[in-house]
Amino acid sequence: MNDSMRNSPAVALAALLAIGTAGAQEAALPHTTQLQTSQGPVTVRWGQTAESGLAPFQSRIAGMDKDGDGMLSPQEAAGDAALVRQFKLIDQDRDGRISARELANWS
Numbered sequence: 001m002n003d004s005m006r007n008s009p010a011v012a013l014a015a016l017l018a019i020g021t022a023g024a025q026e027a028a029l030p031h032t033t034q035l036q037t038s039q040g041p042v043t044v045r046w047g048q049t050a051e052s053g054l055a056p057f058q059s060r061i062a063g064m065d066k067d068g069d070g071m072l073s074p075q076e077a078a079g080d081a082a083l084v085r086q087f088k089l090i091d092q093d094r095d096g097r098i099s100a101r102e103l104a105n106w107s
């Protein structure tokens, strides 16, 4: 059951939300952090080496990151007019999502 859940981001997220802070799945990931948002606790995870300078941008993304992947999609950025206007400029690798690093480079 756990293996099949890992293969589906949507299901994994649902499981993540369901288990909250007790999630054993998070332990296997390189970096995780728990953040309090207006929508409740959000676990942010990212696979790159942590850089302390990115922390403010990771926090900013986490506040808008509805699916918890640590990146902002155009839909997730929709609440920030500046991000919407600059989205294509910020998205340096043009993968359609804004990472903390891209946000840091832009700011």
Ligand SMILES: [Ca+2]
Binding pocket: 065, 066, 067, 068, 069, 070, 071, 072, 073, 076
């Ligand atoms: Ca996201």
Ligand SMILES: [Ca+2]
Binding pocket: 091, 092, 093, 094, 095, 096, 097, 098, 099, 102
């Ligand atoms: Ca990108």
